Amino acid sequence: GNSVTQMEGPVTLSEEAFLTINCTYTATGYPSLFWYVQYPGEGLQLLLKATKADDKGSNKGFEATYRKETTSFHLEKGSVQVSDSAVYFCALSPGAGSYQLTFGKGTKLSVIP
Amino acid sequence: NAGVTQTPKFRVLKTGQSMTLLCAQDMNHEYMYWYRQDPGMGLRLIHYSVGEGTTAKGEVPDGYNVSRLKKQNFLLGLESAAPSQTSVYFCASRRSSGGPSPETQYFGPGTRLLVL
Numbered sequence: 001g002n003s004v005t006q007m008e009g010p011v012t013l014s015e016e017a018f019l020t021i022n023c024t025y026t027a028t029g030y031p032s033l034f035w036y037v038q039y040p041g042e043g044l045q046l047l048l049k050a051t052k053a054d055d056k057g058s059n060k061g062f063e064a065t066y067r068k069e070t071t072s073f074h075l076e077k078g079s080v081q082v083s084d085s086a087v088y089f090c091a092l093s094p095g096a097g098s099y100q101l102t103f104g105k106g107t108k109l110s111v112i113p
Numbered sequence: 114n115a116g117v118t119q120t121p122k123f124r125v126l127k128t129g130q131s132m133t134l135l136c137a138q139d140m141n142h143e144y145m146y147w148y149r150q151d152p153g154m155g156l157r158l159i160h161y162s163v164g165e166g167t168t169a170k171g172e173v174p175d176g177y178n179v180s181r182l183k184k185q186n187f188l189l190g191l192e193s194a195a196p197s198q199t200s201v202y203f204c205a206s207r208r209s210s211g212g213p214s215p216e217t218q219y220f221g222p223g224t225r226l227l228v229l
Contacts, residue, residue, distance in 0.1 A: 004155075032216045043117075043203055043220035044156075051216065089155060099144070099207060099216045100171075103155040 002027045006090045006104035013080055013111050021075040021107050023064075023090035031092040033057075033066050033073040034101070038087040047075075047088070051095075080111045115139055117221035119204050125227045126194045134189040134224050136204030143209040145187040146171075146218065147179060149200040156203065162187055194228045201225050 007022040025031065032051040036044040048057030053068035064075045073090060090104040120135045136145065143164050148156040158171030162181040176198060178190045187206075191198060205218040 034216075036220075041222075043222045044205075045220070046217055049217065093216050095216075099210070099218075100158065100161070101156075101218060103157075105153055105155040 002031070002092060002094060002102045004090050004092055004102055004104035006088075006107055008105075008107070009087075010108040010110060013109070015082055015111055015113050016079045017111075019075070019077040019080045019084075019109070021088055021090075021109070023073045023075065023104060025071050025073065025090075025092050027071075027092055027094060030095050032095055032099075033064070034091040034093070035062070035064055035073070035075050036089040036091060036103075038089065038106070040086070044089065080109070082111045082113055085109055085111050117204055117206055117219050119202075119221040119224050121224060122222070123225045123227075125229065126191075127229050128195060130194050131190070131192050132194065132226075133191075134202055134204075134226075136187045136189070136206075136221055137185055138187075138204075138206040138219070139185065140206060140208070140219065141184070142206035142219075143184075144207045145181065146205040147177070147187065147189045148203045148205065149173065150203060150223070151200050159189065159202075194226075196228045199226060199228045 003026045034049045035047040037047045048059040050057040050066035056065045062077045087106045091101045093099045117138045146161045147159040160179040165184040168179045202224045204221040207218045
């Protein structure tokens with residue numbers, strides 16, 4: 001079946017540090033890949049997505065590239081801010097007409113001034 | 114445009130009590146979902162609906178029932194609550210495959226449920 005594995009947290013960074021959160025997946029066919037973000041006390045929001053291999057999703061300074069050869073979709077940001085403190089979820093939907101999401105367990109990021 | 118809303122925000126139940134969580138969306142989406150979020154587990158799908166009057170089981174359906182009598186509402190019921198159902202519950206919706214970005218789900222703010 002489909003699965004998503006993302007790096008365990010929590011991750012604590014200083015402001016302006018570089019961020020990488022690793023995500024790898026297992027799926028047949030050509031899934032779509034997502035990063036969702038959950039700010040404290042809120043629901044999940046779509047951060048970025050990529051629907052085919054080699055696509056790069058980007059939003060709010062975050063980027064992730066769909067790498068089919070390594071089955072990965074790592075999230076990166078060059079300079080994090082305190083306001084980026086949140087839980088980040090990697091997810092996939094199988095494609096081919098099926099859009100049910102499978103989530104990773106989430107990575108909590110804390111950015112300190 | 115409120116998006117996806119959930120009622121209530123927080124509830125405490127005693128074991129064996131029943132309750133209904135309400136999810137409403139104003140985006141005219143066909144698909145609706147109920148997830149539960151537990152520490153270290155990510156989100157797990159409980160039930161979902163592909164349209165008014167239809168429901169289907171997800172990954173962890175036991176102990177829950179759902180109904181979709183109106184397109185905009187998706188209800189999650191607990192007939193006899195158990196401590197194992199202590200969790201944060203999220204509702205989500207998405208448009209049908211015929212529209213733009215059907216793969217994107219929109220989430221509500223969540224309902225925190227504590228079962229004693």
